Amino acid sequence: MYIGDFKEAYASDQAVFVNTTSRFWLGVLFVLLLIFPFVAGDYFLFMANLAGIAIIGAVGLNILTGFAGQISLGHAAFIGVGGYTAAILATRFNLPFLLCLPLSGFMAAFFGIIVGGPSLRLKGLYLCIATLAAQLILEFVFVHWESVTGGIRGINVSSPEIFGFVLDNDFKFYFLTLVMVIICVTAARNLFRTRVGRAFIAIRDRDISAELMGINLMQYKLYAFGISSFFAGISGCLWVNFLKTVTPEHFPLMESVRYLAMIIVGGMGSILGSIFGAIFMTIVPEMIKTILGLLVNIFPTAMSFLFPLQQVIFGLLIVGFLIFEPHGLAEIWYRIKNYFHLWPFDH
Amino acid sequence: MDIFLQLIVSGFLVGGIYALIALGFVLIYKATNIINFATGEFMMIGAYIFYSLMVYLKLSPFIGVPLVIICAALLGVLVERLILRHMLGQPNISIIMVTIGLSSILLGVAEVIWGSEFRSFPPLFPRKPIIIGEIVLRSNLFYGFLLALVVVAVFMLLFKYAKIGVAMRATANDQMAAFSMGINVKTMFTISWAFGAIAASLGGIIIANIGGVQPTLGHIGLKIFPIVILGGLDSIIGAVVGGFIVGIVENLAGGYLDPIFHGGVKDLAPFVVLILILLIKPYGLFGTKEIERL
Amino acid sequence: MNILSIDDVSLAFGGLKVLSDVSFDVNEGEIFAIIGPNGAGKTSILNIISGFYRPEKGRVFFKGKDISHLAADKRAAQGMGRTFQNIALYHGMSVLDNIKLGAHTHLKTGLFSGLWYWGAAHREEIKLREKIEEDIIDFLEIESIRKKPVSALAYGLQKRVELARALAMRPKVLLMDEPVAGMNAEETEDMARFILDIKEEHNITIVLIEHDMKMIMDISDRVLVLNFGQALTQGTPGDVQKHPEVIKAYLGQKKA
Numbered sequence: 001m002y003i004g005d006f007k008e009a010y011a012s013d014q015a016v017f018v019n020t021t022s023r024f025w026l027g028v029l030f031v032l033l034l035i036f037p038f039v040a041g042d043y044f045l046f047m048a049n050l051a052g053i054a055i056i057g058a059v060g061l062n063i064l065t066g067f068a069g070q071i072s073l074g075h076a077a078f079i080g081v082g083g084y085t086a087a088i089l090a091t092r093f094n095l096p097f098l099l100c101l102p103l104s105g106f107m108a109a110f111f112g113i114i115v116g117g118p119s120l121r122l123k124g125l126y127l128c129i130a131t132l133a134a135q136l137i138l139e140f141v142f143v144h145w146e147s148v149t150g151g152i153r154g155i156n157v158s159s160p161e162i163f164g165f166v167l168d169n170d171f172k173f174y175f176l177t178l179v180m181v182i183i184c185v186t187a188a189r190n191l192f193r194t195r196v197g198r199a200f201i202a203i204r205d206r207d208i209s210a211e212l213m214g215i216n217l218m219q220y221k222l223y224a225f226g227i228s229s230f231f232a233g234i235s236g237c238l239w240v241n242f243l244k245t246v247t248p249e250h251f252p253l254m255e256s257v258r259y260l261a262m263i264i265v266g267g268m269g270s271i272l273g274s275i276f277g278a279i280f281m282t283i284v285p286e287m288i289k290t291i292l293g294l295l296v297n298i299f300p301t302a303m304s305f306l307f308p309l310q311q312v313i314f315g316l317l318i319v320g321f322l323i324f325e326p327h328g329l330a331e332i333w334y335r336i337k338n339y340f341h342l343w344p345f346d347h
Numbered sequence: 348m349d350i351f352l353q354l355i356v357s358g359f360l361v362g363g364i365y366a367l368i369a370l371g372f373v374l375i376y377k378a379t380n381i382i383n384f385a386t387g388e389f390m391m392i393g394a395y396i397f398y399s400l401m402v403y404l405k406l407s408p409f410i411g412v413p414l415v416i417i418c419a420a421l422l423g424v425l426v427e428r429l430i431l432r433h434m435l436g437q438p439n440i441s442i443i444m445v446t447i448g449l450s451s452i453l454l455g456v457a458e459v460i461w462g463s464e465f466r467s468f469p470p471l472f473p474r475k476p477i478i479i480g481e482i483v484l485r486s487n488l489f490y491g492f493l494l495a496l497v498v499v500a501v502f503m504l505l506f507k508y509a510k511i512g513v514a515m516r517a518t519a520n521d522q523m524a525a526f527s528m529g530i531n532v533k534t535m536f537t538i539s540w541a542f543g544a545i546a547a548s549l550g551g552i553i554i555a556n557i558g559g560v561q562p563t564l565g566h567i568g569l570k571i572f573p574i575v576i577l578g579g580l581d582s583i584i585g586a587v588v589g590g591f592i593v594g595i596v597e598n599l600a601g602g603y604l605d606p607i608f609h610g611g612v613k614d615l616a617p618f619v620v621l622i623l624i625l626l627i628k629p630y631g632l633f634g635t636k637e638i639e640r641l
Numbered sequence: 642m643n644i645l646s647i648d649d650v651s652l653a654f655g656g657l658k659v660l661s662d663v664s665f666d667v668n669e670g671e672i673f674a675i676i677g678p679n680g681a682g683k684t685s686i687l688n689i690i691s692g693f694y695r696p697e698k699g700r701v702f703f704k705g706k707d708i709s710h711l712a713a714d715k716r717a718a719q720g721m722g723r724t725f726q727n728i729a730l731y732h733g734m735s736v737l738d739n740i741k742l743g744a745h746t747h748l749k750t751g752l753f754s755g756l757w758y759w760g761a762a763h764r765e766e767i768k769l770r771e772k773i774e775e776d777i778i779d780f781l782e783i784e785s786i787r788k789k790p791v792s793a794l795a796y797g798l799q800k801r802v803e804l805a806r807a808l809a810m811r812p813k814v815l816l817m818d819e820p821v822a823g824m825n826a827e828e829t830e831d832m833a834r835f836i837l838d839i840k841e842e843h844n845i846t847i848v849l850i851e852h853d854m855k856m857i858m859d860i861s862d863r864v865l866v867l868n869f870g871q872a873l874t875q876g877t878p879g880d881v882q883k884h885p886e887v888i889k890a891y892l893g894q895k896k897a
Contacts (some may be wrong), residue, residue: 010770013761071440073447118626124440125382129572130625133618136569140615144608190758193766194750198742201733209729212691213810214717214746223752257451260444269733307560308463311455318448322441323433 016189019102037174045170047282052177053238054278056184058262059271060231065260066268067197068224074115074131075259077138078229080251082108083235087155087246097160098231101237108233109226111138120221127221135253142248147254154247157240173242174175184231189271191227193257200224201269254311261314265321266327276329284317285310353482354602355595360484360492364553367495368567369574369586370502377519377581378539381431384446386547386637387508388453388570393419393548394564395461396553401469408471415552416545423544427537450565458562467559491553498549502542503583515539519581566614569598573617577624579634588632593617643702644669644846645690645814650699651872652685659685660696660870672847674857674878677867678890684726686867687816690848691723692716698857704813718746722812722845724803726819730791736802740773743809745838777805782836797828804835814846815839821853825877829853833860838867858882866890 007013017023037045061075082104089095089103117132119127142149149155159168160176167173191197199220202210212218240246258281266277287310295302321328372386383389396418400411402494434442472490476483506512517525518535526532547568554567574593578585603612630636645667652660660682667673675683688694690701692713700709708716717723722743730739748769750762780785783803784796791802800820807815820836821829831857839845851857857864858878866873866881868890874881881887 010767010774011414014766014770065440069438069440071443109738115622118622119629122625122629125443126576126629128382128443129576130622132569132572133621136618137622138782140611144611187756190762191755192764193758194755195741195745195748196750196752196755198734199745201729201738202742205731205733206729208693208733209723209725210742211713212693212717213743214714216712216714227752227756232567250708256449256453264444264448304463305459308455308458310366311451312459313455315448315451315453315455319430319445319452322437322445322448323430324440326437 005095014193016193019070033178037171042170045174046341047178047286049170049173049242051279051282052174052181053235053242054259054262054282055181055275056238056293057232057235057259058266058274058278059184059188060228060235061259062268062271062274063191063231064224064228066263066270066273067192067204068200068221069207070116070221071118071128071260072116072131072225072228073128073253073256073260074135074138075228075232075261076251076253076255077135078108078112078232079236079239079255080138080142080246080248081111081229082233083240083246083250084142084149084155084236085233086237086240090157090160090241091155097162097241100160101234104237105230105233108236109230112225112232113222114230116225117222122216132253135256137237139248139252142251149248152248154245156245159244160241167241170242177238177242179341180234184234185271185275188231188274192271196220196223204269254314257318258314261318263328264318265328267330268326270328270330272333273328273330276333280329281314281317284313288313349481350602351599354598356482357484357488358478358595358598359591360488360593360594361557361598363492363499363587364495364590365570365574365594366587366590367499367553368547368550368570369578369590370499370583371543371545371550372571372575373581373583373586374502374546375539375543376575378515379519379536380430382443382446382580383543384443385426385450385453386543386571387565388421388450388457389393389419389544389547390551390554390568391457391560391562391564392422392453392551393544394551394560395457395550398466398468398555398560399461404572412549412552415548419544419548420541422548423540423542424537426544427540431536454562454565457565463562465559465561468556470588471556477564477608487555487557487604491556495553496549498546499587502546506583506635511538515542526613570614570617571622573621575631576621576629577631580629581635582631582633585631585633593620596620642669643667644704645773645848646702647686647690648700648702650686650689650696650701652682652689652694652696658870660689663699663867663870663872665875667846667848667871668862669846670840670844672836672849672860673865674849674851674861675867676851676854676857676864677873680869682870683867683868684818684821687723687818687848687850690716690816691721714746717810717837720811720813722801722807722810722815724815724817724820725808726822726850728796728799728803730799730803730806732790732792734749735788735836736783736788736794737773739767739791739802740777740805740809743806744769744773744811745813749810773809776809780838781805797824800824800832801835804832808839808843812845814848815845817849819850819852821851821856829856836860 017026036048040048057075063071065071085104085107086100089100114296116127116130119130143151159166162176164295165172167176199210199215200215202215203220207217262277262281263274265280266275267273289306292302292306325331368386368390371389372383375381375383395416397411397415400406400407400414426449430445436443472486474486476486477489506516514530515535515538517528518530518532522532551564555564570593574589575586578589579591597616599612600616604612624631643666647663647665650660650663663686675686676685685694692711700707701706703719703721708719731742748765750765754762778787781804783801783805786798789859791799794802804820821832824832836847837860840847849861861878863875864878864881865875866887873886873890874884
């Protein structure tokens with residue numbers, strides 16, 4: 001508990017980590033993240049990479065949906081665009097990984113703006129339906145444009161190489177993922193300290209009066225859409241390079257729903273929530289798999305329920321959190337933190 | 348020319364059935380302003396329940412259909428009471444996402460109960476194909492269309508003349524005014540969801556009768572979005588006209604373009620149409636543009 | 642000097658005629674009130690000036706230029722501030738962020754400088770904070786609620802925060818829609834005092850819709866009376882009060 005937390009300059013008052021204590025714990029977290037790969041087993045290393053890649057995608061979606069209030073059902077498709085771009089640039093054009101990465105982002109952003117652009121003039125509902133159409137159209141393209149995407153077989157890529165280091169196992173890849181997560185999370189958090197982020201929130205809360213305050217709705221919705229798709233593209237590039245392959249079945253509508261679940265469960269309009277949600281929704285499918293695996297002894301066909309059970313649980317999580325805890329895990333976290341800040345006092 | 352006419356007519360027929368499912372969506376939207384992403388899943392569950400009644404309980408369709416209507420109504424009521432009631436007053440995007448979650452739940456539950464394999468329906472109608480001039484039409488498409496038309500007509504008459512229909516329209520138009528006229532708005536919501544579920548379920552039975560049933564039947568339900576955007580979200584006429592147009596367009600696209608692209612174009616075409624409509628006439632043919640108050 | 646000119650404006654929604662041939666001028670530095678019964682079209686006039694509605698007929702001039710075809714967000718950038726009848730604060734942000742949002746058009750941070758933040762964006766934010774603290778937060782006496790989420794504030798304070806946000810727009814003209822609606826006598830006096838201070842210290846022209854007659858008569862320089870979308874009369878508060886049509890519109894006619 002701390003009392004008497006005075007700030008003497010506006011800069012320190014507006015900082016993200018306002019006092020020494022939180023900066024200390026941030027440092028501890030960083031050290032733990034660095035030590036993690038050395039002590040974790042293969043399985044957890046694999047999961048950590050997946051979670052990190054999901055965090056980047058979730059932060060992107062949260063910027064568009066949680067902060068700017070525009071629902072997107074096409075996030076998985078844009079991740080796919082990033083993934084395919086990365087694969088094609090690496091295998092067809094032999095571009096170095098560090099070039100593929102931002103290009104994947106830009107390609108996804110480009111697609112995002114094309115598809116969403118015209119609908120941005122309208123209310124968010126129409127954008128939502130347009131993103132659904134984009135998702136389905138892109139799914140079709142992934143499967144049928146065989147000359148470019150390799151169709152159902154997809155494309156295989158080799159391990160990425162950065163400055164001579166070949167990231168050929170999960171351990172090495174972890175550090176790339178960690179760096180990218182830190183960059184993306186920081187950039188996103190920065191955005192909301194500026195007028196761009198504020199404009200997004202204004203558009204979500206009351207778009208008409210936002211316009212009368214001088215915000216060009218079309219421009220800022222395009223920004224939100226572009227940034228969100230860019231993050232999706234980055235996430236896709238990392239994913240494809242991690243799994244060393246890209247196929248159409250990685251980017252179905254259900255995956256877009258899983259990303260929506262991430263930000264709903266984690267907390268819409270919260271960067272921290274995106275992190276919680278991404279980790280949570282990466283672990284949940286694994287937990288279901290594990291539980292079903294244990295049940296196989298009693299019910300031999302248990303594993304066939306994996307896919308539908310995932311769908312039921314995703315749906316229940318979405319509905320449950322929206323009804324009971326609309327601000328997600330992030331809110332629960334803040335409640336716990338506040339309790340300890342004020343302890344032993346009640347309020 | 349033969350093929351062209353064939354495609355158009357069968358597209359028209361299937362469009363009529365789509366119109367019934369789209370009606371299920373519009374009924375709910377008109378009364379409650381809620382976009383129901385789970386419309387397709389309502390459709391799929393209706394088809395599965397009917398299938399189970401026919402195949403496992405060996406009931407006749409004349410008992411089966413009313414039972415499905417009751418079950419669908421129950422489903423609609425449950426969804427409204429248990430889930431949507433709690434979301435009153437929440438921002439629109441939250442409510443939309445709840446229905447997305449709902450569709451996921453229903454999809455998963457259906458697969459858990461009935462498995463993921465494809466099942467074909469026992470025949471409901473006489474098998475002889477209907478021949479009109481040079482055009483050959485499958486009987487379950489033809490009779491299914493007629494049935495759908497009847498149901499749509501019943502709903503439209505209900506809306507226009509029956510007391511409950513008028514009450515629902517009043518609630519859709521202005522909740523406050525309806526409230527002050529003594530209409531129980533909450534009950535109207537529940538009834539709208541019941542009706543919406545019924546319409547979608549009946550449409551589901553008819554569709555499944557043509558093409559069989561599997562959990563992904565709900566994906567056909569996604570086609571209602573091009574239909575209702577084309578027709579106008581809050582227009583019943585729009586749902587019908589939109590249904591016909593989408594049915595014809597997808598048939599033509601499928602007939603002529605599927606061979607080139609090795610399949611899949613038929614299902615995609617409505618969504619390309621959707622994007623085009625959003626560019627040109629976003630409120631659709633019959634939709635009303637909302638005037639915002641500040 | 643006319644800072645704002647409404648020229649022969651008409652507006653209709655379908656068959657509903659909201660405004661018919663309304664014309665008036667607002668002089669720079671004055672407090673100009675628009676009054677009239679509910680439904681007379683007052684908010685619609687403000688919405689036309691702001692650019693939210695487009696009139697069927699007529700033009701709007703601002704600082705001598707015809708802005709009738711200028712988009713709403715550009716009008717804000719030109720110096721048109723606005724507060725709303727039903728408070729339009731952003732519940733997802735704190736008081737301070739809401740006020741900062743008002744200054745949106747005066748800031749330069751773009752997408753890329755925002756993502757990077759350290760450097761130009763940071764400096765801009767600090768400068769903005771300083772300006773808001775000195776000019777607005779001190780002035781409106783809202784220091785204690787800076788960091789609070791706006792949804793937690795009492796109604797009167799929310800109205801004041803909305804005014805703060807409008808001031809952050811550095812407006813030349815401030816359009817206020819019922820700024821003291823629902824306030825008690827003390828809160829109304831506070832708000833009236835702020836409005837007068839805004840006019841005098843910052844030389845901002847104010848166009849004001851209100852129902853509180855005492856306040857209108859106390860602080861306005863000139864008044865326009867609207868009834869059923871038409872301008873009944875305009876003039877000083879004293880003149881308007883005595884005008885027989887105005888009395889008839891508000892109080893009805895004496896039974897003969």
